[in-house]
């Protein structure tokens with residue numbers, strides 16, 4: 001097993017650019033939501049201002065008619081504020097939903113484009129946590145945190161503007177809140193990003209540890225590894241717990257500073273306002289309006305500062321989601337040329353799995369287009385590794401693998417899929433109709449084409465293309481699942497097909513039947529069969545014997561028996577004689 005390498009987390013600059021690009025993709029709607037919010041905040045400042053005006057009118061002994069007019073104005077302002085706030089919230093939610101849907105779709109597309117070796121090395125836990133925790137959290141960021149934070153900022157700005165308009169000196173009292181908030185926020189922000197990233201990372205690891213233990217429960221039991229697995233689970237859970245506790249500590253300190261910060265300015269407005277009123281510098285109404293506004297400002301301010309925590313957490317998740325996009329999916333790799341045909345060539349190919357020893361030590365092999373080659377050899381010789389290199393899942397450490405004269409490593413994934421297909425014994429049937437399961441390989445295939453493909457692989461059971469398969473709907477037996485996988489190849493129509501243990505799970509008779517059907521279908525294509533049973537090798541045009549990461553022999557069945565080398569030994573052993581002998 002390879003050591004797991006975590007998927008990357010996007011750098012702050014990339015996160016910023018991705019986020020702005022996402023917002024700009026809905027710029028008109030975002031603009032409307034902001035305008036509505038400014039209007040709503042404007043309407044809610046009118047009420048305290050009119051209240052101050054009313055106090056002054058009462059103090060000046062103005063007539064009841066004027067007071068009524070002001071009261072009516074206040075009622076209208078409150079009604080407008082309620083209506084506009086609702087409308088602004090509604091618009092912001094709709095935009096948020098659209099943006100978060102876009103984010104989710106993009107994430108799925110990026111996951112599907114991930115090179116297989118990257119996904120394999122990352123392990124299921126990392127990708128699973130990004131999907132189940134970070135994508136929803138990023139959705140919340142876009143749907144709730146950002147609109148709410150924007151609302152809070154706009155509202156606070158409008159309130160401060162209104163205070164300055166009433167009395168700049170009283171508005172200045174708000175500054176008293178700044179030092180405490182600044183110190184608290186600075187302390188928190190310095191630690192929060194790393195804290196939340198560590199929290200997400202440790203959550204992935206504990207998820208990975210638990211799912212690996214559950215998946216391999218039988219093996220763990222068989223090899224008495226229960227204690228090891230439990231200890232591993234405990235360690236990852238302890239790390240997750242410690243990371244959670246740390247972010248909780250950050251929040252506890254931060255919120256305490258926030259709570260204390262906003263008592264100061266409200267008190268200062270009353271004390272200073274009182275003194276100024278007795279000096280005749282302000283009216284009672286102005287003091288009252290500023291006092292109400294100073295309280296009112298604290299609601300969005302307080303909310304905004306609490307949002308910093310949500311925003312931190314949201315952006316930490318967004319960075320993990322965006323990290324997937326940062327992976328070089330080699331889609332960008334320019335396809336300088338496309339394969340001319342199905343000729344496969346390996347030149348001086350060396351390969352080592354990450355952090356492992358070299359497993360292929362200079363393999364040279366040329367398979368002309370249309371040839372059927374069987375690769376045989378003892379377990380661990382490197383047969384499957386050759387299959388992975390030819391299909392482009394891994395790139396050689398040195399040397400070159402080409403299809404139709406083009407380096408497989410330079411072929412973009414989408415192109416590569418059209419030229420080479422690797423079939424293993426894992427045949428996944430999706431919970432969907434038979435038609436959907438097949439059109440994965442060729443989206444525009446019509447029913448007649450699908451039926452032809454099914455008939456070619458001998459899937460006599462498959463006559464209803466609308467039948468629901470997979471999951472609880474209809475559990476398919478391995479042979480039927482394999483027929484679907486093979487029908488997909490026929491539809492995908494690649495130049496090169498690699499069959500790696502593709503028929504290993506079937507009983508020999510079924511395997512032979514399928515291979516016969518395949519032989520007809522694959523006529524004209526290059527076929528590389530990793531042969532675990534020698535009878536399949538016997539049918540091939542040529543046989544490559546791989547031993548300890550090297551090509552030991554190459555030739556037809558008859559030639560190799562004549563040569564009386566490793567293949568002859570395997571063949572004779574298989575037939576019950578251990579001595580090498582000519583065919």
Ligand SMILES: Nc1ncnc2c1ncn2[C@@H]1O[C@H](COP(=O)(O)OP(=O)(O)OP(=O)(O)O)[C@@H](O)[C@H]1O
Nearest residue numbers: 001002353356359378379380381382383384385386
């Ligand atoms: N994902 C991996 N990470 C690290 N080493 C690996 C990995 N897959 C295979 N190996 C190692 O590479 C070597 C070649 O393995 P490979 O699977 O290619 O052999 P094989 O000939 O196909 O064997 P088998 O017939 O048992 O499938 C072996 O030593 C194996 O342990």
